[in-house]
Amino acid sequence: MIRAVGRAGLLTGACLLLTAGAQAAFADTLRDALVLAYQTNPTLESARAQQRATDESVPIARASGLPSLSADATYTEFVKRSANSFTAPERGLSAGVDLGVPIYSGGAVKNRVKAAKNRVQAGQADLRGTESAVFSQIVAAYMDVIQNQAIVGLNRGNVDVLNVNLQATSDRFEIGDLTRTDVAQSQSRLALAQGDARSAEANLAASRERYIQLVGKVPNALEPPPPLPNLPVSADEAVRVALDNNPDILASKERVDAAENDIDVAGAGRLPTVSLYTSGAYNNYFNTLGGANSAQIKQTEQTAQAGARLTIPLFQGGRPAAQRRQAQAQASAALETQIEIERDVIAQTRSAYTSWTAANELIRSAQVAVEAAELSLEGVRAENTVGNRTILDILNAEQELLNARVRLVTARRNAYVAGFSLLAAMGRAEARDLNLDGGTLYDPDLNYKRVRGKWFDWDDDRAPTVQSTRTVDTPVQDGDIPPQ
Numbered sequence: 001m002i003r004a005v006g007r008a009g010l011l012t013g014a015c016l017l018l019t020a021g022a023q024a025a026f027a028d029t030l031r032d033a034l035v036l037a038y039q040t041n042p043t044l045e046s047a048r049a050q051q052r053a054t055d056e057s058v059p060i061a062r063a064s065g066l067p068s069l070s071a072d073a074t075y076t077e078f079v080k081r082s083a084n085s086f087t088a089p090e091r092g093l094s095a096g097v098d099l100g101v102p103i104y105s106g107g108a109v110k111n112r113v114k115a116a117k118n119r120v121q122a123g124q125a126d127l128r129g130t131e132s133a134v135f136s137q138i139v140a141a142y143m144d145v146i147q148n149q150a151i152v153g154l155n156r157g158n159v160d161v162l163n164v165n166l167q168a169t170s171d172r173f174e175i176g177d178l179t180r181t182d183v184a185q186s187q188s189r190l191a192l193a194q195g196d197a198r199s200a201e202a203n204l205a206a207s208r209e210r211y212i213q214l215v216g217k218v219p220n221a222l223e224p225p226p227p228l229p230n231l232p233v234s235a236d237e238a239v240r241v242a243l244d245n246n247p248d249i250l251a252s253k254e255r256v257d258a259a260e261n262d263i264d265v266a267g268a269g270r271l272p273t274v275s276l277y278t279s280g281a282y283n284n285y286f287n288t289l290g291g292a293n294s295a296q297i298k299q300t301e302q303t304a305q306a307g308a309r310l311t312i313p314l315f316q317g318g319r320p321a322a323q324r325r326q327a328q329a330q331a332s333a334a335l336e337t338q339i340e341i342e343r344d345v346i347a348q349t350r351s352a353y354t355s356w357t358a359a360n361e362l363i364r365s366a367q368v369a370v371e372a373a374e375l376s377l378e379g380v381r382a383e384n385t386v387g388n389r390t391i392l393d394i395l396n397a398e399q400e401l402l403n404a405r406v407r408l409v410t411a412r413r414n415a416y417v418a419g420f421s422l423l424a425a426m427g428r429a430e431a432r433d434l435n436l437d438g439g440t441l442y443d444p445d446l447n448y449k450r451v452r453g454k455w456f457d458w459d460d461d462r463a464p465t466v467q468s469t470r471t472v473d474t475p476v477q478d479g480d481i482p483p484q
Helices: 029-040 042-055 059-063 108-174 180-215 236-243 248-272 289-294 319-385 393-425 443-449
Strands: 068-077 091-104 274-283 300-311
Touching: 029 042, 029 108, 029 180, 042 068, 042 108, 042 236, 042 443, 059 108, 059 443, 108 180, 108 248, 108 393, 108 443, 180 393, 236 248, 236 393, 274 319, 319 393
Parallel strands: none
Antiparallel strands: 068 091, 091 274, 274 300
């Protein structure tokens, strides 16, 4: 979990990775990448919008328990009247108003609202999980760019060394000190190294494009990432934290509660309901009612009624029982899913902890391998000068050193990504944990509190607009790196 200790403090431990080239004056940091993605990533923006849609389920559920008011008006022209009717009106206007107030619905409204609130809480936990997943992807993309830049630099350095070796081997062949076989071996290794360098450049270009996809901008001289503090000391500690904080587990618990409320909602279909009602009507016949005697007949009238209505369902073909059994089965499925998610989180957390510790051990062994390979290459070159080693021995030693350095770079990248993945599994890799300083953090609860009590039928929000940024104008990436 990255704590807010200031930009300079977060750069402590900047030697975590091998980097290619000097840092530019306006380099990007991991914090910069996370802040920008938090503000403009389309996956996050889509998840937030979806959560706002989920928030509306609460006022929708509550609406069926609130009074309803409707009005209607009808104007009628009696174009063809009965020949035997001498008093039928020629035209008429009728208008009415109806008000209904639900009093008791068997608990359906109350439990439907409870279920909606549980699903809002589950959605907010899902949003946390989306943030964590996006941040994990960004960390991996950030480290991939740094790793691949380092590998490109190592491969280019190897090509330069092999060019010098080939030139030296060719010169010694010209004076008869070496054979054509030695020259061919140097040429072969150089060609392979050039191919590896091109592959490394292609990998770097691909990792930069992935970075643009997630962050929304071109990576610019990425700085080494800050250390990851508050990592657990054991797998058991990591699992304990994950069981309390992992958003997937929290969401599954809320969905279980919602499913249990759905059982009561379904059962309410066979209980009595009570409501109050009132209505009023107005009719106007425009002095056409009564025919020749219309002056003696009142042309307008008003009526009003009020009462209470009790509805007792007696038989519905078994539908309420089937709906309740269906809800019970769905609740059972939610309970089993909760256990499944818990198992998955435990496995992910333990696996991430193992990967993190293994990667750290691999860093230490890779560092030893690099130091040994450097010493070995120096010795082989010295022994070659006195005729005890061949050109092939030198080429092999150089290849071993390159492989060891690449493994070290890869191990450092894997250790950092595994460490962040461990924090994510523990529920500690979200915006609220990273203390991002790019402005106010998005709080989904604010929108829920804004809409949960709304009841006016015309209380709309503004038309939707795109919040995330496009990347169509970013340049095509390549595998080039600044000269070393």
